[in-house]
Amino acid sequence: MLAPGALTTIGFDADDTLWQNEQFFRSSERHFADLLAPYADVPDLSGRLLAVEKRNLDLYGFGIKGFTLSLVETAVEVTEGRVPASIIADILAAGREMLRHPVETLPHVTQTLEALSDAYRLVLITKGDLFDQERKLAQSGLGDFFDAVEIVSNKDKATYETIFRRHGDGAERAMMIGNSLKSDVVPALEAGSWGVFVPHELTWVLEHVDAPVEEPRFRQINHLGELLPLLGDLA
Template identity: 60%
Template sequence: MMRKLQTIGFDADDTLWHNERFFKLTQERFEELLSDYTDKSLLHDRLIQAERRNIGHYGFGVKGFVLSMIETAIDVTEGAVPGHVIRNILDAGQDMLAHPIELLPHVQTTVETLAQSHRLVLITKGDLLHQERKLAQSGLGELFDDVAIVSEKSVETYQTVFGRHSGGVAAAMMVGNSMKSDVVPAVTAGSWGVFVPHDLEWDLEKAEPPKNPRFLEIADLGDLPSLVADIG
């Protein structure tokens, strides 16, 4: 009998390894650099607005984040931001790009276990070179049958990626920490969507959970093998 579930897709950042905490630390550094020019809460709001505007231009990832910080610094200082502040922002971005990969709990065991029985696909947003480097450093690369680094995760993304594997979207599952990017569009496409909450959540990735029997939630990736076994 053919399995109900044949392909399992995984998000990368903050699902397999730590990511958002480095953005938060850099944002705190950014706020300190500009503390003489504007209030912290105002700066946070202005940065989020810049990120939202710029996603279509720069995409997701560190480079777009750095450019949004520079734009915000110029705006809140009315063009008076000192050169050394820009230099510090650039240095912070380079530190983020060079940061070593640290897997989240249960990731190694879970991915190794499921790779023995299912087709695994990595589906992640962000800068191509940076995401490739992180995957290589994670030690998980050889466990995935397919890797898709995309500019956005939409219904069409999951239809395309899962559609190139036997069983298509109906026999696929997407696992991730973003309700907006990993769960809602995957479930809408017809696959299972498994939400794995992370302590840190980017404001632009928040969304309401779908009202669909194919929406599932687990506490951490250690619970995923038993969930997969229950589906069959």
């Protein structure tokens, strides 16, 4: 019989927790600004793009395809419809390049997953485009470490309650690890899980919230190499 509160299941975010992601969005945004420079003088182009992305989230969801569509819409908006078709083609080409970019796993990921895979049920919990997330997982070579993979449209309390009930012994015996306080940590804590924040130097502004430092099940580590010692302290 399990001891009260014993941890049996660990969930991992994917983008910018297991592999690089946001840096490719930032690079594409800089390229976008260069493409538009001859056609529009927009002091806060990033702010205009962010407003369009926020407006489109409910329609397109998270991921590269929605981002690319938001780039096109922003280009049309800020140029008042004058953007040439050639620039639209360049934006679409940049989106395709993002979808083809090789996966770059982050430090300590493979060793940590290998060490944990025999002792815990490991679940990959990621949001975004289904095809793209499946592609990245396949290219990463990490798929065999996971007992289950959940690609979801959103991450909230109900998401974690459902997933940790389906693939584990309930949220109370689970831990969620990720680089987003808003998506990975706070809703997992609300569900009753442990929540471990692993900051990444680049995190999308819409994922920023205050750290829940008063929550007894909240922890923060600098990188995944510190996860095994943390689990040892909690045992």
